[in-house]
Amino acid sequence: MNEIQVRQAGPADADEVRRLVAELTPATAHLRFFTGVGTPTAGFVAALLRRDETHGAWVCASGNRLVGHVSWAYDSGAAEVGVVVADAWQRRGLGRSLVAAALDEAARAGLTDVRLHVHPENGWLARRLSRGATTAVLADGMVTVTRPLADLLASAPATPAVPSDPSPLIMQEWGSWLAPVPA
Ligand SMILES: CC(C)(COP(=O)(O)OP(=O)(O)OC[C@H]1O[C@@H](n2cnc3c(N)ncnc32)[C@H](O)[C@@H]1OP(=O)(O)O)[C@@H](O)C(=O)NCCC(=O)NCCS
Numbered sequence: 001m002n003e004i005q006v007r008q009a010g011p012a013d014a015d016e017v018r019r020l021v022a023e024l025t026p027a028t029a030h031l032r033f034f035t036g037v038g039t040p041t042a043g044f045v046a047a048l049l050r051r052d053e054t055h056g057a058w059v060c061a062s063g064n065r066l067v068g069h070v071s072w073a074y075d076s077g078a079a080e081v082g083v084v085v086a087d088a089w090q091r092r093g094l095g096r097s098l099v100a101a102a103l104d105e106a107a108r109a110g111l112t113d114v115r116l117h118v119h120p121e122n123g124w125l126a127r128r129l130s131r132g133a134t135t136a137v138l139a140d141g142m143v144t145v146t147r148p149l150a151d152l153l154a155s156a157p158a159t160p161a162v163p164s165d166p167s168p169l170i171m172q173e174w175g176s177w178l179a180p181v182p183a
Pocket of ligand 1 (some may be wrong): 050079081082083084091092095096097116118119122124125
């Protein structure tokens with residue numbers, strides 16, 4: 001039985017993050033990275049795992065396999081967030097759980113706004129995030145949405161949705177997934 005867990009990323013996740021990105025469908029990789037990535041380089045993976053005062057990285061694991069990733073980075077007063085969920089795991093609440101984890105951490109780092117770069121082909125997401133945003137600008141081939149971080153945190157569910165496939169799963173308690181990974 002696999003357990004779904006959203007937790008802080010660490011250096012030991014490099015191989016799984018590389019596999020996760022390499023196995024994304026071209027469409028999903030394009031929506032996340034705006035370009036074909038293929039198998040990411042070590043530097044690319046290190047950037048996805050960067051954690052310091054101005055960066056955070058979280059992963060969603062099903063047992064030993066990573067099925068989602070989110071990172072945030074300080075960008076002109078806001079937390080710029082990028083998130084991706086493996087194709088077979090989308091629409092089960094994992095994206096929201098990842099974003100909530102990243103935003104909670106960014107808020108604790110003192111940031112009050114969130115910024116997301118959304119591909120214009122990602123119409124449902126651009127519309128959803130733009131509703132009520134402080135600014136939503138289409139430029140340079142992307143929709144850049146900036147809004148108070150509290151907006152998205154407030155709408156996070158108490159628990160991620162429980163996936164029914166592809167295997168029986170036990171969701172970790174919501175209260176515990178925010179706990180920092182012991183050093
Ligand atoms: C965006 C993404 C991370 C969402 O992850 P997810 O795990 O599928 O999303 P969730 O299941 O948590 O759903 C969150 C909400 O979005 C909605 N949603 C998800 N996919 C959707 C779709 N294709 N069409 C319409 N709504 C969708 C869900 O219904 C849910 O709505 P609710 O909160 O009102 O119930 C995922 O689709 C993905 O990896 N996309 C490619 C990369 C990308 O676009 N990243 C964002 C830009 S950085």
